[in-house]
Amino acid sequence: MHVVVAVLGDVGRSPRMQYHTMSLLEAGHDVTLLGYTGEDLIPALQENQERLRVVRFMPPSFLFLRKCLPIYFVSRILSLTLWLTWALFLSVPGVADCIIVQNPPAMPIMAICVLYCKLMSFWRGKRPAFIIDWHNLGYSMLNPGAVQKLARKYEQIMAPFADAHFTVTKAMKVFLQENMNIKTNSSIQVLYDCPPAMFQRISLAEQHSILMKLDKQLCQNCPREWTHSKDNSHQSLFTECCENNRYLPRLSRPALIVSSTSWTPDEDFGILLDALVIMDRHIETKRLDLRCLVVVTGKGPQKEMYEERISRLGMRHIAIQTVWLEPGDYPKLLACADLGISLHTSTSGLDLPMKILDMFGCGVPVCAVNFACLSELVEDDVNGRVFESSRELADLLVDLLGPLGSNSKDTRFPNHSFGDLDRYSKQLLGRRAWSENWNENAAGVIFSAVESLATR
Incomplete structure (x- = not known):
């Protein structure tokens, strides 16, 4: 079976579609992965894959037309239509058996894929199955107004053409059934995000290895007194290699907090910054021996703005370091963390952040800002904590990380x-991995969609 996995975005920053690709390859199928150029693919897809074809492109941005939004919008859609037509009709070998499309973005990729399926049926006598993987609702990401109404109508028109649908939450499945005119005989399958095997707990020796590799980068913004006594030959900021190659956490080490962000308006990073300032003042006032390094990963349009704000915070007990890591290093660093922070808020109230699943896969508890559907993933005071404000987050961080600032200097x-x-970390043991989840909830849906068309 030949499956096209398509996303109208940087493939390297679309983990779920890469995981679909990985699972299809593991199941013995041929895959064409289609999307924008950009970041590297996950290590499993960078290895020599005889059955994998990667088609990446970068359409012009037309940013100079943004002052006239109608012209910009039309130019952008026409450009994307041409690039997608080239990618699907000229770069995909033969006729695909199935196309799996990420939504959002929806426009114009859904229409182009429907057209491809119709034309292949007419020209080649074989129609590929069309499956939409709903990560969110595309129109919900637009500002209210005429364009949003048009985008909603577009998704409602396109959705019934799909032979099957995946959703990331139960709530989204219900919404599609009630609002998207989907045929009753079309399968709508909840496929929860689950981390792949690379997001896992690692040994202290492996932690020491990655922390030594990244030590210079992680310590850039740390106060000098945090590092002046550190022996760089065998000590990271958090771990050390002792006699007989014994790896141990360092005495009086800082806490390590990791947060991943896209640096966009839908993730208010200011909530975390405000919480850290409050926390720093609390540590100073109470004279706690607590230090925290907050590592923030990701790229996005607001990164420089927040980095400038971070440089002016003047905190004494908390350091913040922004990084962009290689795909193979991020899971390892995450597995070294004491705590993860999620600032994701859903534009639709129907999706869940993949970053929390990555943290859970590494056994790392999370503090997550509350929004509709979050309870499908994070259970407050069971596998993490949920907060509503900066003050609440600051209080949670002090309580959760407090033992590191205790008077037990020899611990x-x-x-x-x-x-x-x-306690939270132990609750994360035994969580289902992506491969098991995909085999149980996705493989059959894809196969059935293809088989139903073959028998018509």
Whole structure:
């Protein structure tokens, strides 16, 4: 079976579509992965894959036309239509058996894929199955107005053409059934995001290895007194290699907090910054011996703005370091963290952040800003904590990380092995991995969609 996995975005920053590709290859199928050029693919797809064809392109942005939005919008859609037509009709070998499309973005990729399926049926006598993977609602990401209404209508028109649908939450499945005119005989399958095998707990030796590799980068913004006594030959900021190659957490180490963000308006990074300032003042006032390094990964349009704001915070007990990591290094660094922070808020109230699943796969508890549907993933005071405001987050961080600032100077704390964090982390043991989840909930849907067309 030949499957096209398509996303109208940077393929390297579309983990779920890469995971679809990985699972299809593991199942013995041929895959064409289609999307924008940009970041590297995950390691599993960078290896020599005889059955994988990657088609990447970068259409012009037309940013100079943004002052006249109608002209910009039309130019952008026409350009994307041409590039997608080239990619699907000229770069995909033969006739695909199935196309899996990420939504959003929806326009114009849904229409082009429907056209491809119709034309292949007419010219080649074989119609590929068309499957939409609903990560969110595309129109919900637009400002209210005429364009949003048009985008909603477009998605409502396109949705019934699909032979099957995947959703990331139960709530989204219900919404599609009630609002998207989907045929009753079309399968709508909830396919929860789950981390692939690379997001897993790692040994202290592996933690030391990645922390030593990234040590210079992580320590850039740390106060000098955090690092002046550190022996760079065998000590990272958090771990050390002792006699007989024994790897141990360092005494009086800082806490390690990791947050991943797209640096866009739908993730208010200011909530975290405000919380850290409040926390820093609390540590100073109470004279706690607590230090925290907050590592923030990701790229996006507001990154420079927030980095400038971070440089002016003047905190004494908390350091913030922004990084962009290689695909193979991010899961390892995440597995070293004491705590993860999620600032994702859904534009539709129907999707869930993949970053939390990555943290859970590494056994790292999370503090997540509350929004509709979050309870399908994060159970407050069971596998993490939920907050509504900067003040609430600051209080949670002090409580959860407090044991690291206790008077037990001779105690070595492995990551998230103390207090409530230890309890939350144990709740994450045995969570389903992506491959198991995909085989149970996705493989059959794809196969059935293809088989139903073959028998017509």
